Amino acid sequence: MVADPQPDNRAPTVVGIRDLLFAWPGQPPVLDIAELNIARGERVFLAGPSGSGKSTLLGLIGGVLTADSGSITVLNQELAALSVAQRDRYRADYVGFVFQLFNLLPFLSVVDNVLLPCRFSARRHERAAARSGTVDDEARRLLSHLDVTADLMARKVTELSIGQQQRVAAARALIGAPELLIADEPTSALDHDLRERFIHLLLDECAAAESAVLFVSHDMSLGSLFDRQLALTEINRAGHHNG
Amino acid sequence: MGSLSIIGSLAHKSLRNRASTALLTVLSIAISIALLIGVERIRTEARSSFASTISGTDLIVGARGGDINLLLYSVFRIGNATNNISWESYQDITSRPVVEWAIPISLGDSHRGFRVMGTNQDYFRFYKYSRTRTLEFIAGEPFDGVFDAVLGADVAAELDYAIGDKIVIAHGAGSTSFVEHDDKPFIVTGILKKTGTPVDRTVHVTLEGIEAIHIDWQSGMRLPGQSVSAQQALQMELQPEAITAFLLGLKSRVAAFGLLRDINEYKEEPLLAIIPGVTLQQLWELIRVVEITLLAVSICVVIAGLIGMLSAILTSLNERRREMAILRAIGARPWHVLLLLVTESALLAAAGALAGMALIIGLTAVAAPMLEQRFGIFVEVQWPGAFEWLIALVVVAAAIVVSLWPAWRAYRNALADGLTIRV
Ligand SMILES: Nc1ncnc2c1ncn2[C@@H]1O[C@H](COP(=O)(O)OP(=O)(O)OP(=O)(O)O)[C@@H](O)[C@H]1O
Ligand SMILES: [Mg+2]
Numbered sequence: 066m067v068a069d070p071q072p073d074n075r076a077p078t079v080v081g082i083r084d085l086l087f088a089w090p091g092q093p094p095v096l097d098i099a100e101l102n103i104a105r106g107e108r109v110f111l112a113g114p115s116g117s118g119k120s121t122l123l124g125l126i127g128g129v130l131t132a133d134s135g136s137i138t139v140l141n142q143e144l145a146a147l148s149v150a151q152r153d154r155y156r157a158d159y160v161g162f163v164f165q166l167f168n169l170l171p172f173l174s175v176v177d178n179v180l181l182p183c184r185f186s187a188r189r190h191e192r193a194a195a196r197s198g199t200v201d202d203e204a205r206r207l208l209s210h211l212d213v214t215a216d217l218m219a220r221k222v223t224e225l226s227i228g229q230q231q232r233v234a235a236a237r238a239l240i241g242a243p244e245l246l247i248a249d250e251p252t253s254a255l256d257h258d259l260r261e262r263f264i265h266l267l268l269d270e271c272a273a274a275e276s277a278v279l280f281v282s283h284d285m286s287l288g289s290l291f292d293r294q295l296a297l298t299e300i301n302r303a304g305h306h307n308g
Numbered sequence: 309m310g311s312l313s314i315i316g317s318l319a320h321k322s323l324r325n326r327a328s329t330a331l332l333t334v335l336s337i338a339i340s341i342a343l344l345i346g347v348e349r350i351r352t353e354a355r356s357s358f359a360s361t362i363s364g365t366d367l368i369v370g371a372r373g374g375d376i377n378l379l380l381y382s383v384f385r386i387g388n389a390t391n392n393i394s395w396e397s398y399q400d401i402t403s404r405p406v407v408e409w410a411i412p413i414s415l416g417d418s419h420r421g422f423r424v425m426g427t428n429q430d431y432f433r434f435y436k437y438s439r440t441r442t443l444e445f446i447a448g449e450p451f452d453g454v455f456d457a458v459l460g461a462d463v464a465a466e467l468d469y470a471i472g473d474k475i476v477i478a479h480g481a482g483s484t485s486f487v488e489h490d491d492k493p494f495i496v497t498g499i500l501k502k503t504g505t506p507v508d509r510t511v512h513v514t515l516e517g518i519e520a521i522h523i524d525w526q527s528g529m530r531l532p533g534q535s536v537s538a539q540q541a542l543q544m545e546l547q548p549e550a551i552t553a554f555l556l557g558l559k560s561r562v563a564a565f566g567l568l569r570d571i572n573e574y575k576e577e578p579l580l581a582i583i584p585g586v587t588l589q590q591l592w593e594l595i596r597v598v599e600i601t602l603l604a605v606s607i608c609v610v611i612a613g614l615i616g617m618l619s620a621i622l623t624s625l626n627e628r629r630r631e632m633a634i635l636r637a638i639g640a641r642p643w644h645v646l647l648l649l650v651t652e653s654a655l656l657a658a659a660g661a662l663a664g665m666a667l668i669i670g671l672t673a674v675a676a677p678m679l680e681q682r683f684g685i686f687v688e689v690q691w692p693g694a695f696e697w698l699i700a701l702v703v704v705a706a707a708i709v710v711s712l713w714p715a716w717r718a719y720r721n722a723l724a725d726g727l728t729i730r731v
Contacts, residue, residue, distance in 0.1 A: 129636065150641060157639020164637070167630045170318075172325030184314045185639040237638075 073141040079103050079245050079277040084135035095121055097303035108278040110288040113297030119281045123247050128152035157186035161238030163251040168234030169222040179204040179237045189241025207236040211266050228259045235267050242274035249281050264290050319651035333617045337660025340613035342667040344606040345696055351599055361505040362584050364436035366564045370553035372578035379587040382553040385423045385506045392550035406563040409434040411555040414518045417477050422463045424477050424511045426518035437505050447471050448498030451514050457494040458512040461502040469496055489521040492538045516546035614710050621714045632722045645722045649715035650708055657707030661700035665692045
């Protein structure tokens with residue numbers, strides 16, 4: 066059994082990055098970030114061109130990748146101090162992910178897809194159940210808040226439109242109220258009207274769950290919907306070498 | 309551990325989602341397992357029916373030749389004798405004090421594909437099979453007259469004969485034999501109960517009857533210009549001059565070895581005596597190669613089934629790469645990804661094994677009558693025993709081992725991909 070990582074649930078900073086350096090094997094450094102902080106419940110928009118290292122940074126914060134040097138803390142917990150197993154555990158407990166496409170397991174129902182994090186994390190199971198009585202009810206509550214009607218919930222996930230799939234993915238990222246929601250270009254496959262609607266729904270639910278949001282996109286026009294906008298090229302010193 | 313049951317349910321649902329490929333994989337494994345179990349069953353059943361065909365006979369005596377050949381033609385009606393043995397030798401040997409009983413056998417003729425065997429009434433008294441059982445009649449009684457015949461159960465059933473019917477014996481042992489002893493028909497006086505041995509497929513007549521139909525024949529040809537009617541034949545001397553072989557029961561088993569040596573060194577003519585159990589053992593040695601070959605072939609088919617499964621998993625691996633990334637993002641550990649694929653294979657193999665057993669039960673129910681008729685092999689419809697479960701276990705274990713390869717690749721992918729979903 067893997068020992069529980071002990072992040073500080075009341076820490077004012079959800080993500081703290083100092084002097085981060087990362088390179089993919091055999092490549093020049095893709096990230097070199099002096100400082101980046103995300104406060105509790107803060108909604109941050111991170112923009113950057115394709116290939117600038119946005120997804121790489123999210124992988125580092127999610128604990129799937131490890132920094133070559135420097136420090137990444139999540140809820141005051143130094144990720145480098147955790148074992149690989151503990152990092153997987155921490156990700157399950159404290160982070161929700163929404164990707165650009167293909168967020169759902171095709172063989173699970175809509176509700177089962179949303180419930181997945183509760184299967185891998187006891188903490189999120191408890192928190193989801195505490196909110197609505199049962200995890201199942203919490204999944205349905207989140208889904209209907211995200212405009213997924215009962216009729217849509219009954220469909221196979223492969224029969225949902227991309228916009229509907231992204232809303233299901235958002236419900237999954239939010240179930241059990243993780244402290245951090247990471248969204249990697251979740252709207253790039255949606256048309257403009259749907260984009261704003263999706264982001265509004267997502268941000269409302271994040272506010273309700275008191276989750277901080279790190280939202281990544283190369284579409285600068287969405288930035289105004291967030292508390293703070295960042296350009297990766299500005300905070301990333303490695304970006305200049307890559308051009 | 310809770311994560312194990314999650315992986316189990318994910319594996320199950322993922323397979324259900326790919327039902328058609330999964331079903332094909334299960335089917336191919338099922339067929340291969342059914343084949344393996346079937347071959348093994350027929351092998352053991354064939355052994356036990358062979359072993360139970362002759363019981364209580366201490367020695368078999370025939371003309372000098374191969375041990376196995378003598379056993380095959382005298383007991384299993386397979387192949388032919390190279391030579392006959394003289395009636396004098398038969399009488400000399402059977403008159404020895406250690407001999408309790410003797411059954412003379414005269415082979416070489418047939419009736420519509422069934423072998424005809426000349427013998428005497430002692431056959432019905434002393435011949436034993438399945439350890440202690442003697443021959444029983446379902447109708448009629450042993451032959452008495454020269455032209456009486458007693459049919460094995462299958463002969464009567466397949467040719468639809470009843471007591472009193474007339475049958476004509478053909479010269480030679482093929483069903484296409486055109487030369488018939490049609491001038492001297494036999495009358496069915498008895499029908500034997502089913503034994504599950506070659507007896508069921510034999511027409512039994514008296515030694516005198518065999519002699520009578522050959523009276524106007526010489527070396528396989530009807531003598532031109534000479535014709536002896538059945539009535540005339542009865543008036544003639546019908547003492548056989550030669551027989552094909554004889555079975556001996558001795559007063560004590562220990563005497564078998566001494567008599568065996570005496571017969572094998574017999575001065576008057578070259579004879580061969582065998583102990584049935586010993587020769588049967590030699591036969592198994594010989595058949596072993598065939599058995600091993602069959603077993604190897606069916607094991608290869610099982611391996612082919614597993615390779616089919618492997619290729620199905622490998623092809624699906626790329627398209628499932630994003631599933632793995634999703635699981636990773638949710639907090640699944642890389643070994644969960646490995647476990648998911650291994651569990652899926654184990655489930656497929658287990659389903660295949662169960663289906664294979666169901667298939668073999670169904671197949672034996674259908675094929676048992678045919679096997680029994682054609683080969684005299686009794687195959688019972690039975691529930692899977694220890695051997696079948698062992699096969700199932702081995703196949704599931706093999707499936708797990710085989711699936712470690714794609715699972716390991718998925719594991720490596722999961723580590724290298726991180727959260728980036730590659731399409
Ligand atoms: N798994 C990997 N192995 C090796 N190199 C990688 C890997 N993932 C990304 N890279 C490299 O790292 C750099 C940054 O990639 P990343 O995916 O982080 O960019 P991004 O900003 O997310 O781009 P996009 O907007 O297209 O998603 C690229 O040069 C890419 O080739
Ligand atoms: Mg990216």
